[in-house]
Amino acid sequence: MTYAVNLYFNKEAEHYITNIWRKLEGLEKGKCLICHNSRPHITLAIYNDLDLAVTKERLKSLIRDVYSFHLKFLQIGIFPHNKGAIFLTPNLTDDLFRIHRHFHERFKDFEKQGWDYYKPQSWYPHCTLSLETPTEAIPSVLEEILKVFRPMEVTITSMGIVSLDPIDYLFEIELGKASDLAP
Numbered sequence: 591m592t593y594a595v596n597l598y599f600n601k602e603a604e605h606y607i608t609n610i611w612r613k614l615e616g617l618e619k620g621k622c623l624i625c626h627n628s629r630p631h632i633t634l635a636i637y638n639d640l641d642l643a644v645t646k647e648r649l650k651s652l653i654r655d656v657y658s659f660h661l662k663f664l665q666i667g668i669f670p671h672n673k674g675a676i677f678l679t680p681n682l683t684d685d686l687f688r689i690h691r692h693f694h695e696r697f698k699d700f701e702k703q704g705w706d707y708y709k710p711q712s713w714y715p716h717c718t719l720s721l722e723t724p725t726e727a728i729p730s731v732l733e734e735i736l737k738v739f740r741p742m743e744v745t746i747t748s749m750g751i752v753s754l755d756p757i758d759y760l761f762e763i764e765l766g767k768a769s770d771l772a773p
Contacts (some may be wrong), residue, residue: 631717645697
């Protein structure tokens with residue numbers, strides 16, 4: 591079974607992105623993300639197989655030192671190859687790369703099962719808006735996105751594990767809040 595480890599956003603950001611997905615659903619020019627039980631996220635890693643018990647414990651250990659953090663979605667990007675994806679690109683903060691790096695350090699023993707696009711030095715963090723978009727449909731899908739797109743700040747609030755195809759949410763854990771750090 592294939593598993594993804596994802597970062598999730600505050601509710602306002604989820605609502606904003608889900609509304610874009612609803613608009614795109616009507617175009618019927620790619621995979622319907624809402625129809626497949628998807629939830630807005632940034633993927634840290636995808637694995638062809640994982641030991642779920644070990645993964646849950648390592649995630650609990652990892653987030654002891656990880657606090658919620660902010661990102662900005664200021665631009666739209668495209669992966670035109672493979673399955674044509676259109677996505678929001680976050681600003682590339684130290685917090686984002688730190689959590690990615692620490693995650694992969696703790697999961698080195700699963701590296702062979704990991705998808706190359708999500709490994710350190712190969713990762714392009716993104717939040718998918720349209721997936722499996724035929725190349726010829728990309729301009730019209732972008733046009734729809736641009737009608738509603740506005741730059742926004744999001745807060746990364748949790749991390750979770752899902753199985754893919756079909757998507758099943760297996761485990762989620764809230765990140766601490768920076769305000770929880772008492773002086």
